[in-house]
Amino acid sequence: xxxxxxxxxISCAVTGSVHTPAMSPYLPLTPQQISEQAIEAAExxxxxxxxxxxxxxxxxxxxxxxxxxxxxxxxxxxxNAVINITTGGSTRMTLEExxxxxxxxxxxxxxxxxxxxxxxxxxxxxxxxxxxxxxxxPYIEGMEDLIFRNTFRDIRHILKVLGEDCGTRFxxxxxxxxxxxxxxxxxxxxLVRGPLFIQMIGGVLGGIGPDPENLVFMKTxxxxxxxxxxxxxxxxxxxxxxxxxxxxxxxGGNVRVGLEDSLYLGRGQLARSCADQxxxxxxxxxxxxxxxxxxxxxxxxxxxxxxxxxxx
Numbered sequence: 001x002x003x004x005x006x007x008x009x010i011s012c013a014v015t016g017s018v019h020t021p022a023m024s025p026y027l028p029l030t031p032q033q034i035s036e037q038a039i040e041a042a043e044x045x046x047x048x049x050x051x052x053x054x055x056x057x058x059x060x061x062x063x064x065x066x067x068x069x070x071x072x073x074x075x076x077x078x079x080n081a082v083i084n085i086t087t088g089g090s091t092r093m094t095l096e097e098x099x100x101x102x103x104x105x106x107x108x109x110x111x112x113x114x115x116x117x118x119x120x121x122x123x124x125x126x127x128x129x130x131x132x133x134x135x136x137x138p139y140i141e142g143m144e145d146l147i148f149r150n151t152f153r154d155i156r157h158i159l160k161v162l163g164e165d166c167g168t169r170f171x172x173x174x175x176x177x178x179x180x181x182x183x184x185x186x187x188x189x190x191l192v193r194g195p196l197f198i199q200m201i202g203g204v205l206g207g208i209g210p211d212p213e214n215l216v217f218m219k220t221x222x223x224x225x226x227x228x229x230x231x232x233x234x235x236x237x238x239x240x241x242x243x244x245x246x247x248x249x250x251x252g253g254n255v256r257v258g259l260e261d262s263l264y265l266g267r268g269q270l271a272r273s274c275a276d277q278x279x280x281x282x283x284x285x286x287x288x289x290x291x292x293x294x295x296x297x298x299x300x301x302x303x304x305x306x307x308x309x310x311x312x
Contacts, residue, residue, distance in 0.1 A: 007293035009254040012046035016260025017061035017090035029059035031070035042079035044278040047298040063097040114179035118206030175207030194229030203237030210240035
């Protein structure tokens with residue numbers, strides 16, 4: 001069985017690269033908006049902040065290190081939270097683009113998708129009546145014919161240049177059971193070491209469904225593959241966010257919220273900020289008599305190198 005924990009790590013994914021400005025007026029787009037929402041989420045109880053960047057002129061996803069530089073240092077200065085930089089970027093970015101800022105920043109943590117996959121929200125385009133920018137509609141509809149690429153060679157490269165060379169540890173994003181076996185392969189190869197931090201993701205079109213039974217299956221599979229060498233967190237996409245996270249916490253997992261994963265706070269109610277979601281899941285966890293981990297407690301639990309060892 002995986003090791004037990006007495007506190008829950010709340011991660012917050014602030015903006016992502018999937019949702020577009022027309023979907024919510026509260027989605028942070030500019031460096032100022034991203035930093036403000038990240039700081040507020042940390043103050044609400046998020047120990048880890050997972051960050052993407054967007055072009056401040058029109059909100060489209062970008063991998064430009066100059067844009068990251070406009071908000072990452074500000075978040076660092078204002079919080080003690082673990083800063084987790086994406087290596088996923090978006091389906092339209094090359095591996096070199098996705099790694100440009102992580103290799104510059106050498107953060108404590110980065111996300112790492114554990115396989116190539118179909119990854120899409122193209123049906124959402126049918127629900128949007130008015131688009132704010134010309135790029136949005138073809139961006140969403142175009143997902144139907146795109147894959148997210150992370151081959152075994154890509155993953156090996158990321159583990160080498162970020163993990164081995166920079167001391168960065170990873171949020172291993174697993175969208176299906178096969179991704180757990182991919183991760184086990186790299187552990188067998190000696191390229192990753194525990195404690196692993198596995199993000200079990202349900203509800204993304206192209207990945208495993210958000211059913212509680214699937215989450216139990218993912219956890220029992222991880223128990224068999226990794227024993228006591230891992231901790232897990234749960235991400236529920238869209239309306240599945242809070243129910244699936246609650247089930248995950250009861251199973252002994254950590255949780256991830258944020259406007260990257262869901263734009264809503266409740267049925268038909270847009271979240272006005274990432275912090276709204278942090279406060280809601282924190283209330284649920286505390287009513288279950290679960291304690292919330294501080295950033296430094298999260299660092300100890302995950303074996304991170306510490307905030308002073310980064311390059312930003």
